[in-house]
Amino acid sequence: MGALTLPSTDEVWGWLSKVPDPEIPVISLTDLGIVRDVAWEGDTLVVTVTPTYSGCPATTVINLDIEQALRDHGIEKLRLERRLSPPWTTDWISPEGRDKLRAYGIAPPIDGTAADGRLMARVNSLVGGSNLTIPCPRCGSSDTEKISQFGSTPCKASYRCKACLEPFDYFKCI
Amino acid sequence: MAALADTAAGRAALLEFLLRTGDNTLILGHRVSEWCGHSPVLEEDIALANTALDLIGQTQLWLGLAGEVEGQGRTADNLAYLRDAAEFRNVLLVERPNGDFGQTLMRQFLFDAWHFELLKALQGSTDPRVAEIAAKAIKEVSYHLERSADLVVRLGDGTAESHRRMQNALDELWSYTGELFVGDDADEALADAGVAPSPASLKPAWDAAVARVLGEATLAIPSSGYVHKGGKRGVHTEHLGYILAEMQFLQRAYPGATW
Numbered sequence: 001m002g003a004l005t006l007p008s009t010d011e012v013w014g015w016l017s018k019v020p021d022p023e024i025p026v027i028s029l030t031d032l033g034i035v036r037d038v039a040w041e042g043d044t045l046v047v048t049v050t051p052t053y054s055g056c057p058a059t060t061v062i063n064l065d066i067e068q069a070l071r072d073h074g075i076e077k078l079r080l081e082r083r084l085s086p087p088w089t090t091d092w093i094s095p096e097g098r099d100k101l102r103a104y105g106i107a108p109p110i111d112g113t114a115a116d117g118r119l120m121a122r123v124n125s126l127v128g129g130s131n132l133t134i135p136c137p138r139c140g141s142s143d144t145e146k147i148s149q150f151g152s153t154p155c156k157a158s159y160r161c162k163a164c165l166e167p168f169d170y171f172k173c174i
Numbered sequence: 175m176a177a178l179a180d181t182a183a184g185r186a187a188l189l190e191f192l193l194r195t196g197d198n199t200l201i202l203g204h205r206v207s208e209w210c211g212h213s214p215v216l217e218e219d220i221a222l223a224n225t226a227l228d229l230i231g232q233t234q235l236w237l238g239l240a241g242e243v244e245g246q247g248r249t250a251d252n253l254a255y256l257r258d259a260a261e262f263r264n265v266l267l268v269e270r271p272n273g274d275f276g277q278t279l280m281r282q283f284l285f286d287a288w289h290f291e292l293l294k295a296l297q298g299s300t301d302p303r304v305a306e307i308a309a310k311a312i313k314e315v316s317y318h319l320e321r322s323a324d325l326v327v328r329l330g331d332g333t334a335e336s337h338r339r340m341q342n343a344l345d346e347l348w349s350y351t352g353e354l355f356v357g358d359d360a361d362e363a364l365a366d367a368g369v370a371p372s373p374a375s376l377k378p379a380w381d382a383a384v385a386r387v388l389g390e391a392t393l394a395i396p397s398s399g400y401v402h403k404g405g406k407r408g409v410h411t412e413h414l415g416y417i418l419a420e421m422q423f424l425q426r427a428y429p430g431a432t433w
Contacts, residue, residue, distance in 0.1 A: 054310055055231020084235070085306035087313060148217035149321040150224040154314075158217060174313040 009038045012045065012070070019069045022061040023153055026104040029062060033092025036083050044077040045070065050088045053154045053174075090155075090173045107137045107159065107170040134170050136161035144168075178301070178367040179243065187360040188301070189243050190263065191370055193253070194406055195292075196236030197264035200254055201414070202285060203229030204421050205272060214275055221321060225282070228314040235307045242303075255425035259414045266405040267350040269414045273343065276329060276336070280343035283322035287383045288354045290319045291376045300368035323387045330391025337392065344388070345396050352401030354380075 016038070017030040029035055029049075037048035047066060051059050063080050070078055090109035093101075098108035110132055133142050141163035148158040149172075156169040178184035207226035213219035237250035267285060272278045293315055296308035329336040357365075357373040365372040388395055404410065424431055 051231075051310075053228060053231060053314060054235055055227040055229070057227070084310055085302075087306070087310040089313075148221050149317055149324075150217075150221040152220070154224045154227055158220075172317070174317075 006040060006043065007073070007075075009040070012038045012047075012073075012075075015069055015073050016047075016066065019065050022058045022065060024101070024104070024106065026100045027093075027097045029066065031094045031097030031100065033094065033097075034062070034088060035066075041079075044079055045075050046079045046081060048081045048083050050083050052088050056154060058153075088174075090171065093171075101171055102137045105137050105168060106156065107134050107168055109171045109173040110134070132173070134159055136164060136166065137168055138166050139164040146170075178363065178369055184363065184367065185243060187363040188369065189240055190360040191364050192236055192240035192243060192304075194263040194265075196233050196240055196250075196253070197262050198268055198285075198289075199229040199236065200233040201262070201264045201417060202268040202282075203227075203233060204417055205268060205270075206278070206282070208272055209278065218275070222278075225318055225321075228311075228318065232307070232311045232314070235310070239303055239307065251425070255422045259410050259418055260408045262405075262410065262414060262418075263408060264405050264410075264414075265350070265353045266402050266411055267347065267353065269405070269411060269417060270347060270350060271413055273346070274339060276339035277343040277346065279322055279325050279329065280340060281347055282318070283326045283387065284347060284351050284384065286315060286319040286322045287387075288351075288376060288380050289315050291379045291383075292371070295371035295376065298368075299370060304369060323383075326387055326393075327391045330388070330393045340391065341393050344393055348396040349398060349400045350402050352399075353403040353405060356401065356403055356406070358406070 013030065013035075016035050017028050019029045021027050021029060021032055032052070034050050034052060035047065036050050037046070039046050039048075047070070049063065049066065066080060067078060093109060101108040134144050134146075135142050136144050136159075139161060141161055143162045144159050145162060146157060147160050147167065150156070151158045151169045155171060155174075157172045158167065159170045160167050178188055203226045206222050206229065209222045210219065210226070213222055233254065234250045237253045241248040241250060241253055267281060270277075270281055290312065293308045293312040297305055297312065299305040299308065326340065330340040331337070332340075355373045355377045361370070361373055364370040365375075385395065405414075
């Protein structure tokens, strides 16, 4: 493949935006904000990915899915790199990603809470509960309560809506 | 100032610190994972398993860096699965048996409150590799601490039975907390180089957080100042051997097995 025929990085970003997250397939890896960089080094494509949670079991699957998708588009020389810093934050989830999560029944993280220090403020207060109101993704009511800090995956917490009585997952802010 | 890792003694101190940090998360992560499928309620089962998962994930980062610093080609897996008890550097607190749910939660809270302060300080480490792992881990640990503090209050200030169990757990575990704050030459070298805080420097903030939560939980802090220690230099209780027997069996019996 000659240098002139290399696809642009914009094209590669476009392909990656079609790769679903393995655990929440309604959003893509780019919606999630974990693809940090796409660049050519000579004729080798270098894709830099950051993990969501350090122990997230989906990380290996995500790397395989990225590799598969890019191979399907004819990329032959490919290197995946892990970048830890700056650490992933839910603030990087795209607005479209938030809408897709809500439509899927998962309350999206409140935008900006990781950056503005509300997460740390809550931990520093230790007792007294959450300083965030999480609206129900089904009926929109703000009358909700936390059932557990952890849900079906490390990135989610379990909540209950006291208006429509439905339990729901909340994608917690980190 | 020369970087700590430029000298053999400095590298040895850094390696010691990384093993201590990674072994704490590894052994506690393994202990907590023993609850999987056995917790009193489904939500707590999931919470414990996810906490264990975070801790094991952090272990991969700490022990991965330990292998890199050691420079002998050992991976995080090699370090986790192929060392014997005397080479483990975790504090004795994390190898304490799970006991009942109250003991497990109290151990988690006492550890989380310390872990949070440690990571907070490590974010400013002069070693950028240490600082970036800490910045990643503290996000996860802030949720661990919020959960364990909340449950200690709810169960401590709960029914007579839950209060009794939480007080018993505190009485049983208290003498294992002192080791978190005891330093040695390696700790001093790291503190001088700005790589890690001196263990004693974390105590005032830990004391304050623990006093506040235990007070809210109506639990009495034991008056005994006795400190069980040894884990940080490889002298462990018999419990660690049983943990390793289970955790390491597969790699010992089938070296290099993957799935």
